[in-house]
Amino acid sequence: MLARTSIRRLVVACVIGFLSFDQAPAQQAGVPSPSATQIAPPPPAAEVKTPSTTPTPAEGTPAISAPPPAAPLPVVSPDRFFVIVFGAESSPKRAKYTHTFFTIVKATPNLDAANTYKLEVHSISWLPSSLNIRVIKLRPDCGVNLDLHRTIRFCRSNGECVVMWGPYELNPTIAVEFYNKTLKQIARLNSGRVLYKAIDPDYGSASTYISNCIHAVTDLDGLARRSSYDEIQNFGIAASAQLARRLTGSGRVDWTVTHDWLIDALDLRKYCIPQRSLVPYCR
Numbered sequence: 001m002l003a004r005t006s007i008r009r010l011v012v013a014c015v016i017g018f019l020s021f022d023q024a025p026a027q028q029a030g031v032p033s034p035s036a037t038q039i040a041p042p043p044p045a046a047e048v049k050t051p052s053t054t055p056t057p058a059e060g061t062p063a064i065s066a067p068p069p070a071a072p073l074p075v076v077s078p079d080r081f082f083v084i085v086f087g088a089e090s091s092p093k094r095a096k097y098t099h100t101f102f103t104i105v106k107a108t109p110n111l112d113a114a115n116t117y118k119l120e121v122h123s124i125s126w127l128p129s130s131l132n133i134r135v136i137k138l139r140p141d142c143g144v145n146l147d148l149h150r151t152i153r154f155c156r157s158n159g160e161c162v163v164m165w166g167p168y169e170l171n172p173t174i175a176v177e178f179y180n181k182t183l184k185q186i187a188r189l190n191s192g193r194v195l196y197k198a199i200d201p202d203y204g205s206a207s208t209y210i211s212n213c214i215h216a217v218t219d220l221d222g223l224a225r226r227s228s229y230d231e232i233q234n235f236g237i238a239a240s241a242q243l244a245r246r247l248t249g250s251g252r253v254d255w256t257v258t259h260d261w262l263i264d265a266l267d268l269r270k271y272c273i274p275q276r277s278l279v280p281y282c283r
Contacts, residue, residue, distance in 0.1 A: 080107040080117070081175040082262055083253060084166040086273075087240025088155040095135045095198070097158045098236030100243065101125035102217045103148050104182045105167070105262060119265060122186055125151040126216035128196045135198045140210045143196035145189045152271055163237055163274045165244035167262040168253035178252065181220055189216060202226040214239045218246075245278055 082105040090097035102124045107117035127133070128141040131154060146154065155162050170178055188194060194209050194216075201207045207226060211219065214235070215226055234242050248255035255278070263269055 078172070079109075079176075080172075081105065081170040081179050082107065082167045082259055083170060083247065084164050084168075084262075085240050085244040085247065086151075086162060086164045087237035088160040088162045089236030090158065090160050093236060095235055096133050097160050098239075099125070099127070099151070099155055099160065100214045100217060100236070100240045101146075101148075101151050102243070103266075104179060105266070106179060117265075121148060121266065122182060123148045123151065124182070124186060124189070124217050126189060126194075126196060126211060126213045127154075133198055137198065140195035140197040140200075142192075143189065143194055143211075145186060145216075148266070152268075152273075156271075161237075162271065163240070163276050165240070165276050165278065166253075167259045168248065168255055169257070169259060171252050171254070174252055178220070185216070185220055214243070217243060221246075241276065241278065244276075248278070 084103045084105075086099075086101045086103070088097075088099040088101075104122050106120040106122075108120070110116040110118055123146070125146040125148070126143055127146060129144040130141065131144075134141075152162055189211075194211055196212065197210050198212050200210045200212045200215055203226075218225060247253060258275065
């Protein structure tokens, strides 16, 4: 009886052990038990790309964001430039007592006071350093470039009549270039490398360092134009008139308007200099 009971217990234990061994591998393999509910995670949401408004930089170029716009700068009137052509001669006319000279004025707006300008005045007035013009002379003399008022006083002391054309305003498109070219010519005359001769050469190497009063101004257009200014026939007031016509005829100045306020600003009114008018011609 005891033996049968033992055999029966042994059989039950083997059955229980077999069932336990059969469930464990299934759970380890990831097979859910019949009582468990399998829930799959939701699929990832599709990525939505918004088109970029920033242009793609060229290959090898770093992307740089544009800085914010700067505050607008105050509007300042540009500089204005004016020219005056002068001529002087004695009566009766003698070549020794004739002269052509030229003044350019830079007017910079004064920010502290409306409608006022700071003036910079420069003149080309080429004469022998002795101030004694000898028309027939083989050798050139050392030269000197006088300022505006000293030139007028010099001409008046010789009994010469002084006349002028202008003041005319330079065309803004070429004004700065013409002004700088004038300053360069004045520096050249003041350097000591240029000599004075009343009848100077029009060609050759000597023309680069010998000049009379007329060509000292007309050389602003280049040495090659010297021959177009016939100073043998046109000297004194006639030479200055030709220079004024060339200047106005090339469109560099507005010859229809004279800016007479500059006459007072430059203190020229005291000389009572007549203003000549002209109709320009084209070169």
